[in-house]
Amino acid sequence: MSAAAEIPYTTGLHEIAPGVRAWLAPDGSWGLSNAGLISGDGESLLVDTLYDLNLTRTMLDAMAPVTAAHPITVALNTHANGDHCYGNELLAPEVRIHAVTETAHEMAHDAPPEVMAALLSPAAAEGLGPVLADWIQRAFGKYEFGGITQRNPDVTFDQELTLSVGGRSVELRNLGPAHTGGDAVAWVPDAGVLFTGDLLFIGGAPIMWAGPIDNWLRACDEMIALSPEYIVPGHGPVTDCDGVRAVQGYWRHIRELAREAHGKGLSWTDAALAADLGEYAGLGESERVAPNMYQAYRELEPGLSTVDPLGMLAAMAQWDAVRGNGGTNATTPPATND
Incomplete structure:
Protein backbone atom coordinates (compact mmCIF):
# COMPACT_ATOMS: atom_id res chain seq x y z
CA MET A 1 0.00 0.00 0.00
CA SER A 2 1.31 3.45 -0.92
CA ALA A 3 1.69 6.14 1.72
CA ALA A 4 -1.10 8.11 0.06
CA ALA A 5 -3.52 5.19 0.34
CA GLU A 6 -3.07 5.20 4.11
CA ILE A 7 -4.70 8.63 4.44
CA PRO A 8 -8.32 7.94 5.43
CA TYR A 9 -10.96 9.36 3.12
CA THR A 10 -13.17 10.85 5.80
CA THR A 11 -14.65 14.31 6.17
CA GLY A 12 -12.31 16.69 7.91
CA LEU A 13 -8.74 17.86 8.27
CA HIS A 14 -5.92 15.35 7.80
CA GLU A 15 -2.23 16.02 8.39
CA ILE A 16 -0.52 14.21 5.53
CA ALA A 17 3.00 15.56 6.13
CA PRO A 18 4.47 17.80 8.83
CA GLY A 19 2.66 21.12 8.57
CA VAL A 20 0.71 20.09 5.47
CA ARG A 21 -2.97 19.25 5.84
CA ALA A 22 -5.77 18.31 3.49
CA TRP A 23 -9.43 19.07 4.01
CA LEU A 24 -11.29 16.11 2.48
CA ALA A 25 -14.97 16.01 1.54
CA PRO A 26 -16.36 12.58 0.64
CA ASP A 27 -17.79 11.46 -1.64
CA GLY A 28 -16.23 14.04 -3.93
CA SER A 29 -19.30 14.39 -6.15
CA TRP A 30 -20.70 17.69 -7.44
CA GLY A 31 -19.49 20.48 -5.14
CA LEU A 32 -17.85 18.26 -2.52
CA SER A 33 -14.33 19.56 -3.00
CA ASN A 34 -11.04 19.27 -1.16
CA ALA A 35 -8.82 22.07 0.14
CA GLY A 36 -5.43 22.38 1.81
CA LEU A 37 -3.53 24.14 4.57
CA ILE A 38 0.24 24.58 4.25
CA SER A 39 1.89 25.94 7.40
CA GLY A 40 5.33 27.41 7.94
CA ASP A 41 6.77 29.36 10.85
CA GLY A 42 3.94 31.56 12.10
CA GLU A 43 1.81 31.63 8.96
CA SER A 44 -0.18 29.42 6.61
CA LEU A 45 -1.34 29.26 3.01
CA LEU A 46 -4.89 28.07 2.28
CA VAL A 47 -5.49 26.16 -0.94
CA ASP A 48 -9.09 26.91 -1.99
CA THR A 49 -12.26 27.76 -0.14
CA LEU A 50 -15.46 25.73 -0.53
CA TYR A 51 -18.84 25.91 -2.29
CA ASP A 52 -20.82 27.87 0.25
CA LEU A 53 -20.31 29.79 3.47
CA ASN A 54 -21.49 27.01 5.77
CA LEU A 55 -18.99 24.52 4.34
CA THR A 56 -16.15 27.03 4.38
CA ARG A 57 -16.92 28.15 7.93
CA THR A 58 -16.89 24.54 9.14
CA MET A 59 -13.52 23.99 7.47
CA LEU A 60 -11.96 27.17 8.86
CA ASP A 61 -13.23 26.29 12.35
CA ALA A 62 -11.57 22.86 12.07
CA MET A 63 -8.34 24.57 11.05
CA ALA A 64 -8.47 27.04 13.96
CA PRO A 65 -6.23 25.02 16.33
CA VAL A 66 -3.50 25.26 13.68
CA THR A 67 -4.17 28.77 12.41
CA ALA A 68 -4.22 30.21 15.92
CA ALA A 69 -0.44 29.84 15.91
CA HIS A 70 0.04 29.90 12.13
CA PRO A 71 -2.62 32.28 10.77
CA ILE A 72 -3.66 32.21 7.14
CA THR A 73 -1.86 35.09 5.43
CA VAL A 74 -2.13 33.96 1.83
CA ALA A 75 -4.56 31.84 -0.17
CA LEU A 76 -4.75 30.25 -3.60
CA ASN A 77 -7.84 29.71 -5.71
CA THR A 78 -6.78 26.86 -7.97
CA HIS A 79 -9.44 27.77 -10.53
CA ALA A 80 -12.70 29.68 -10.95
CA ASN A 81 -15.34 27.02 -10.21
CA GLY A 82 -17.44 28.08 -7.24
CA ASP A 83 -16.69 25.00 -5.17
CA HIS A 84 -13.11 26.27 -4.93
CA CYS A 85 -13.73 29.98 -4.32
CA TYR A 86 -17.27 30.87 -3.15
CA GLY A 87 -16.12 30.91 0.48
CA ASN A 88 -13.44 33.56 -0.12
CA GLU A 89 -15.32 36.28 1.75
CA LEU A 90 -14.76 34.46 5.06
CA LEU A 91 -11.01 35.00 4.85
CA ALA A 92 -9.63 37.96 6.78
CA PRO A 93 -9.34 41.15 4.70
CA GLU A 94 -5.55 41.10 5.01
CA VAL A 95 -5.27 37.62 3.44
CA ARG A 96 -3.85 37.98 -0.06
CA ILE A 97 -5.71 35.67 -2.44
CA HIS A 98 -3.66 34.45 -5.40
CA ALA A 99 -4.89 33.02 -8.70
CA VAL A 100 -3.83 32.53 -12.29
CA THR A 101 -4.59 35.62 -14.39
CA GLU A 102 -7.17 33.76 -16.49
CA THR A 103 -8.79 32.38 -13.33
CA ALA A 104 -9.22 35.91 -11.98
CA HIS A 105 -10.78 36.93 -15.30
CA GLU A 106 -13.22 34.02 -15.18
CA MET A 107 -14.16 34.75 -11.58
CA ALA A 108 -14.90 38.36 -12.49
CA HIS A 109 -16.96 37.59 -15.58
CA ASP A 110 -18.56 34.15 -15.16
CA ALA A 111 -21.98 33.63 -13.61
CA PRO A 112 -21.99 34.70 -9.93
CA PRO A 113 -23.41 32.62 -7.03
CA GLU A 114 -26.78 34.31 -7.48
CA VAL A 115 -27.24 32.39 -10.73
CA MET A 116 -26.92 29.06 -8.93
CA ALA A 117 -29.38 30.26 -6.30
CA ALA A 118 -31.83 31.23 -9.03
CA LEU A 119 -31.53 27.86 -10.79
CA LEU A 120 -32.47 26.12 -7.55
CA SER A 121 -35.49 28.31 -6.89
CA PRO A 122 -39.03 26.92 -7.28
CA GLN A 137 -31.63 19.72 -7.47
CA ARG A 138 -29.89 16.38 -7.01
CA GLU A 144 -26.76 27.42 0.07
CA PHE A 145 -25.84 29.96 -2.60
CA GLY A 146 -27.85 32.86 -1.20
CA GLY A 147 -26.02 35.61 0.64
CA ILE A 148 -22.59 34.96 -0.85
CA THR A 149 -20.53 38.06 -1.62
CA GLN A 150 -18.00 37.03 -4.20
CA ARG A 151 -14.43 38.02 -3.34
CA ASN A 152 -12.00 37.96 -6.23
CA GLU A 171 5.48 26.69 -5.73
CA LEU A 172 2.34 27.79 -7.57
CA ARG A 173 2.21 26.59 -11.17
CA ASN A 174 -0.36 27.18 -13.89
CA LEU A 175 -0.85 23.95 -15.83
CA GLY A 176 -3.93 25.14 -17.72
CA PRO A 177 -5.91 25.70 -19.74
CA ALA A 178 -7.40 22.25 -19.25
CA HIS A 179 -10.24 21.85 -16.74
CA THR A 180 -10.77 25.64 -16.94
CA GLY A 181 -8.96 28.56 -18.51
CA GLY A 182 -6.46 28.62 -15.64
CA ASP A 183 -5.56 25.61 -13.50
CA ALA A 184 -3.08 26.17 -10.69
CA VAL A 185 -1.38 23.53 -8.58
CA ALA A 186 0.46 24.09 -5.31
CA TRP A 187 3.66 22.08 -4.85
CA VAL A 188 5.31 21.74 -1.43
CA PRO A 189 8.71 20.28 -2.35
CA ASP A 190 10.05 19.75 1.18
CA ALA A 191 7.01 17.59 2.01
CA GLY A 192 6.47 15.89 -1.34
CA VAL A 193 2.84 17.06 -1.40
CA LEU A 194 1.00 18.35 -4.46
CA PHE A 195 -2.43 20.04 -4.41
CA THR A 196 -3.92 19.78 -7.90
CA GLY A 197 -7.32 21.45 -7.84
CA ASP A 198 -9.63 19.95 -10.43
CA LEU A 199 -6.90 18.72 -12.71
CA LEU A 200 -7.55 15.53 -10.76
CA PHE A 201 -10.83 13.85 -9.87
CA ILE A 202 -10.31 10.52 -8.11
CA GLY A 203 -13.27 8.14 -8.07
CA GLY A 204 -15.38 10.46 -10.20
CA ALA A 205 -15.22 11.42 -13.85
CA PRO A 206 -13.23 14.57 -14.63
CA ILE A 207 -14.94 17.38 -16.51
CA MET A 208 -13.49 19.68 -19.13
CA TRP A 209 -14.76 23.24 -19.46
CA ALA A 210 -11.81 24.58 -21.47
CA GLY A 211 -9.38 21.99 -22.81
CA PRO A 212 -7.86 20.87 -25.07
CA ILE A 213 -7.28 17.26 -24.11
CA ASP A 214 -3.60 17.44 -25.03
CA ASN A 215 -3.13 20.21 -22.47
CA TRP A 216 -4.68 18.07 -19.74
CA LEU A 217 -2.46 15.13 -20.68
CA ARG A 218 0.57 17.43 -20.59
CA ALA A 219 -0.50 18.78 -17.20
CA CYS A 220 -0.62 15.21 -15.91
CA ASP A 221 2.87 14.58 -17.24
CA GLU A 222 4.13 17.67 -15.44
CA MET A 223 2.54 16.55 -12.17
CA ILE A 224 4.11 13.10 -12.46
CA ALA A 225 7.50 14.67 -13.21
CA LEU A 226 7.47 16.28 -9.74
CA SER A 227 7.46 12.76 -8.18
CA PRO A 228 5.08 13.71 -5.36
CA GLU A 229 4.51 11.21 -2.56
CA TYR A 230 1.07 12.60 -1.74
CA ILE A 231 -1.34 14.17 -4.21
CA VAL A 232 -4.46 15.97 -2.99
CA PRO A 233 -6.99 16.10 -5.84
CA GLY A 234 -9.76 18.63 -6.22
CA HIS A 235 -12.25 15.84 -5.53
CA GLY A 236 -11.74 12.38 -4.08
CA PRO A 237 -9.22 10.67 -1.80
CA VAL A 238 -5.53 11.47 -1.52
CA THR A 239 -3.68 9.66 -4.27
CA ASP A 240 -0.27 9.20 -5.91
CA CYS A 241 1.02 9.20 -9.47
CA ASP A 242 -1.08 6.15 -10.32
CA GLY A 243 -4.14 8.34 -9.79
CA VAL A 244 -2.74 10.84 -12.27
CA ARG A 245 -2.16 8.09 -14.82
CA ALA A 246 -5.76 6.93 -14.39
CA VAL A 247 -7.02 10.40 -15.31
CA GLN A 248 -4.77 10.38 -18.35
CA GLY A 249 -6.27 7.05 -19.36
CA TYR A 250 -9.78 8.48 -19.13
CA TRP A 251 -8.94 11.36 -21.44
CA ARG A 252 -7.27 9.11 -23.99
CA HIS A 253 -10.38 6.93 -23.98
CA ILE A 254 -12.68 9.92 -24.49
CA ARG A 255 -10.55 11.19 -27.36
CA GLU A 256 -10.66 7.81 -29.08
CA LEU A 257 -14.43 7.52 -28.61
CA ALA A 258 -14.87 10.99 -30.09
CA ARG A 259 -12.75 10.20 -33.13
CA GLU A 260 -14.67 6.99 -33.81
CA ALA A 261 -18.10 8.61 -33.35
CA HIS A 262 -17.18 11.66 -35.40
CA GLY A 263 -15.99 9.40 -38.18
CA LYS A 264 -19.41 7.74 -38.19
CA GLY A 265 -21.15 11.10 -38.50
CA LEU A 266 -22.66 11.16 -35.01
CA SER A 267 -23.36 14.47 -33.30
CA TRP A 268 -21.52 15.08 -30.05
CA THR A 269 -24.72 14.55 -28.06
CA ASP A 270 -25.40 11.22 -29.76
CA ALA A 271 -21.76 10.27 -29.34
CA ALA A 272 -22.01 10.91 -25.60
CA LEU A 273 -25.20 8.85 -25.30
CA ALA A 274 -23.64 6.01 -27.29
CA ALA A 275 -20.28 6.11 -25.50
CA ASP A 276 -18.96 2.81 -24.20
CA LEU A 277 -17.10 4.03 -21.13
CA GLY A 278 -15.47 0.65 -20.63
CA GLU A 279 -13.27 0.52 -17.54
CA TYR A 280 -14.40 4.05 -16.64
CA PRO A 302 -13.19 24.06 -34.79
CA GLY A 303 -16.40 25.69 -36.05
CA LEU A 304 -18.68 23.69 -33.76
CA SER A 305 -21.46 25.84 -32.32
CA MET A 316 -25.68 16.14 -18.69
CA ALA A 317 -29.20 15.92 -17.30
CA GLN A 318 -30.39 14.22 -20.48
CA TRP A 319 -27.48 11.76 -20.39
CA ASP A 320 -28.26 10.99 -16.77
CA ALA A 321 -31.94 10.45 -17.58
CA VAL A 322 -31.06 7.92 -20.29
CA ARG A 323 -27.89 6.27 -19.00
CA GLY A 324 -27.34 7.30 -15.40
CA ASN A 325 -29.02 7.46 -12.02
CA GLY A 326 -31.97 9.37 -13.40
CA GLY A 327 -32.75 6.55 -15.81
CA THR A 328 -31.81 2.90 -16.03
CA ASN A 329 -28.27 3.36 -14.66
CA ALA A 330 -27.21 1.21 -17.57
CA THR A 331 -23.56 0.78 -18.43
CA THR A 332 -24.38 -0.53 -21.90
CA PRO A 333 -24.92 2.28 -24.43
CA PRO A 334 -28.23 2.47 -26.27
CA ALA A 335 -28.35 1.35 -29.87
CA THR A 336 -27.75 4.08 -32.44
CA ASN A 337 -27.98 4.28 -36.19
CA ASP A 338 -24.53 4.60 -37.73
Missing part, protein backbone atom coordinates in the same frame (compact mmCIF):
# COMPACT_ATOMS: atom_id res chain seq x y z
CA ALA A 123 -39.72 29.61 -9.86
CA ALA A 124 -36.98 28.27 -12.12
CA ALA A 125 -38.16 24.66 -12.11
CA GLU A 126 -41.04 25.18 -14.53
CA GLY A 127 -38.90 26.93 -17.10
CA LEU A 128 -36.11 24.38 -16.85
CA GLY A 129 -38.37 21.39 -17.37
CA PRO A 130 -38.59 18.32 -15.15
CA VAL A 131 -35.44 16.50 -16.34
CA LEU A 132 -33.06 19.43 -15.92
CA ALA A 133 -34.72 20.79 -12.77
CA ASP A 134 -34.53 17.38 -11.07
CA TRP A 135 -30.89 16.89 -12.03
CA ILE A 136 -29.88 20.35 -10.79
CA ALA A 139 -26.48 17.77 -7.94
CA PHE A 140 -26.58 21.15 -6.19
CA GLY A 141 -29.63 21.33 -3.94
CA LYS A 142 -27.66 20.68 -0.75
CA TYR A 143 -25.72 23.94 -1.05
CA PRO A 153 -8.21 37.44 -6.14
CA ASP A 154 -5.81 40.17 -5.05
CA VAL A 155 -2.68 38.87 -6.78
CA THR A 156 -2.42 37.17 -10.17
CA PHE A 157 0.32 35.28 -11.97
CA ASP A 158 0.62 33.83 -15.44
CA GLN A 159 2.81 30.72 -15.20
CA GLU A 160 4.75 30.26 -11.97
CA LEU A 161 5.08 31.98 -8.61
CA THR A 162 7.11 30.79 -5.63
CA LEU A 163 5.97 31.96 -2.20
CA SER A 164 7.71 31.77 1.15
CA VAL A 165 5.14 30.75 3.75
CA GLY A 166 6.81 31.13 7.12
CA GLY A 167 10.12 30.22 5.51
CA ARG A 168 8.61 27.27 3.64
CA SER A 169 8.77 27.30 -0.16
CA VAL A 170 5.46 26.74 -1.94
CA ALA A 281 -18.11 3.20 -16.49
CA GLY A 282 -17.96 2.85 -12.72
CA LEU A 283 -16.78 6.41 -12.09
CA GLY A 284 -19.16 8.74 -10.33
CA GLU A 285 -20.77 11.60 -12.26
CA SER A 286 -20.45 9.72 -15.55
CA GLU A 287 -22.82 12.24 -17.15
CA ARG A 288 -19.74 14.44 -17.54
CA VAL A 289 -19.06 12.46 -20.70
CA ALA A 290 -21.46 14.92 -22.40
CA PRO A 291 -19.36 18.10 -21.97
CA ASN A 292 -16.20 16.05 -22.38
CA MET A 293 -17.42 14.72 -25.72
CA TYR A 294 -18.36 18.25 -26.75
CA GLN A 295 -14.85 19.48 -25.98
CA ALA A 296 -13.34 16.56 -27.90
CA TYR A 297 -15.59 17.37 -30.87
CA ARG A 298 -14.48 21.01 -30.76
CA GLU A 299 -10.97 19.80 -31.47
CA LEU A 300 -12.26 17.85 -34.48
CA GLU A 301 -14.64 20.62 -35.62
CA THR A 306 -20.87 27.18 -28.83
CA VAL A 307 -22.98 25.65 -26.08
CA ASP A 308 -23.66 27.88 -23.08
CA PRO A 309 -23.30 26.55 -19.51
CA LEU A 310 -27.04 25.96 -19.08
CA GLY A 311 -27.10 24.00 -22.32
CA MET A 312 -24.25 21.88 -21.05
CA LEU A 313 -26.09 21.20 -17.79
CA ALA A 314 -29.09 20.16 -19.89
CA ALA A 315 -26.92 17.76 -21.90
